[in-house]
Amino acid sequence: xxxxxxxxxxxxxxxxxxxxxxxxxxxxxxxxxxxxxxxxxxxxxxxxxxxxxxxxxxxxxxxxxxxxxxxxxxxxxxxxxxxxxxxxxxxxxxxxxxxxxxxxxxxxxxxxxxxxxxxxxxxxxxxxxxxxxxxxxxxxxxxxxxxxxxxxxxxxxxxxxxxxxxxxxxxxxxxxxxxxxxxxxxxxxxxxxxxxxxxxxxxxxxxxxxxxxxxxxxxxxxxxxxxxxxxxxxxxxxxxxxxxxxxxxxxxxxxxxxxxxxxxxxxxxxxxxxxxxxxxxxxxxxxxxxxxxxxx
Numbered sequence: 001x002x003x004x005x006x007x008x009x010x011x012x013x014x015x016x017x018x019x020x021x022x023x024x025x026x027x028x029x030x031x032x033x034x035x036x037x038x039x040x041x042x043x044x045x046x047x048x049x050x051x052x053x054x055x056x057x058x059x060x061x062x063x064x065x066x067x068x069x070x071x072x073x074x075x076x077x078x079x080x081x082x083x084x085x086x087x088x089x090x091x092x093x094x095x096x097x098x099x100x101x102x103x104x105x106x107x108x109x110x111x112x113x114x115x116x117x118x119x120x121x122x123x124x125x126x127x128x129x130x131x132x133x134x135x136x137x138x139x140x141x142x143x144x145x146x147x148x149x150x151x152x153x154x155x156x157x158x159x160x161x162x163x164x165x166x167x168x169x170x171x172x173x174x175x176x177x178x179x180x181x182x183x184x185x186x187x188x189x190x191x192x193x194x195x196x197x198x199x200x201x202x203x204x205x206x207x208x209x210x211x212x213x214x215x216x217x218x219x220x221x222x223x224x225x226x227x228x229x230x231x232x233x234x235x236x237x238x239x240x241x242x243x244x245x246x247x248x249x250x251x252x253x254x255x256x257x258x259x260x261x262x263x264x265x266x267x268x269x270x271x272x273x274x275x276x277x278x279x280x281x282x283x284x285x286x287x288x289x290x291x292x293x294x295x296x
Contacts, residue, residue: 145220
């Protein structure tokens with residue numbers, strides 16, 4: 001019995017010793033792992049701190065980008081107005097469609113009008129073939145003239161003079177210009193008819209009205225290409241060219257009207273010069289003076 005008890009005691013002590021050694025090994029492994037984790041966290045903290053240090057140093061360096069050299073002229077806010085010019089395209093398309101319609105259905109009559117622009121003989125032939133004022137071709141050609149000449153004045157105001165009239169711009173300004181031209185043309189013809197009936201010179205006055213009408217229609221057709229290029233380029237040179245062309249046609253019309261009616265003894269040279277001064281030159285000078293006063 002004593003031997004068995006001694007053996008059991010020895011086995012128990014050996015087991016306790018083995019368990020203590022195992023616990024010691026486990027605790028040592030845990031400590032090693034904790035030390036390793038602490039070393040890793042310390043290294044990561046050192047890397048983060050070094051990254052922060054590098055970032056701060058990089059930020060502190062002067063930038064390679066410099067500020068702009070634009071000078072501030074006005075610091076106050078202002079309204080930006082963007083105007084659409086689609087209405088010009090619509091008017092030009094209408095003019096092109098009308099010209100195509102005239103070219104298809106009234107080609108012969110259009111050739112007579114062009115020839116009447118170049119010579120007196122063709123003007124008399126045009127008046128003998130019919131009353132041009134009552135023909136259908138007169139309406140589209142008159143519309144083309146109103147649109148072309150009004151657009152020329154509008155572009156001259158907006159692109160060259162860079163001015164408006166009483167805060168009118170865009171379609172409003174164009175409509176006002178076209179309405180003024182139409183009213184001026186209507187009043188002029190009305191006064192000429194009145195003078196012809198009063199002084200019994202209706203024939204010569206009729207020729208003057210016909211000459212003005214023919215020149216206006218041809219002027220509208222000639223100005224149309226200049227207007228198209230001026231709008232879609234845009235080109236100030238084409239606007240100047242169109243204005244110079246209109247001035248040349250105007251001078252040519254004055255010469256034609258001065259020569260017209262030399263065979264009529266009731267309408268002397270003095271009366272023709274007086275007519276040109278009252279109805280052609282003076283209104284143009286007055287309008288030019290008003291425009292210059294408004295701009296200055």
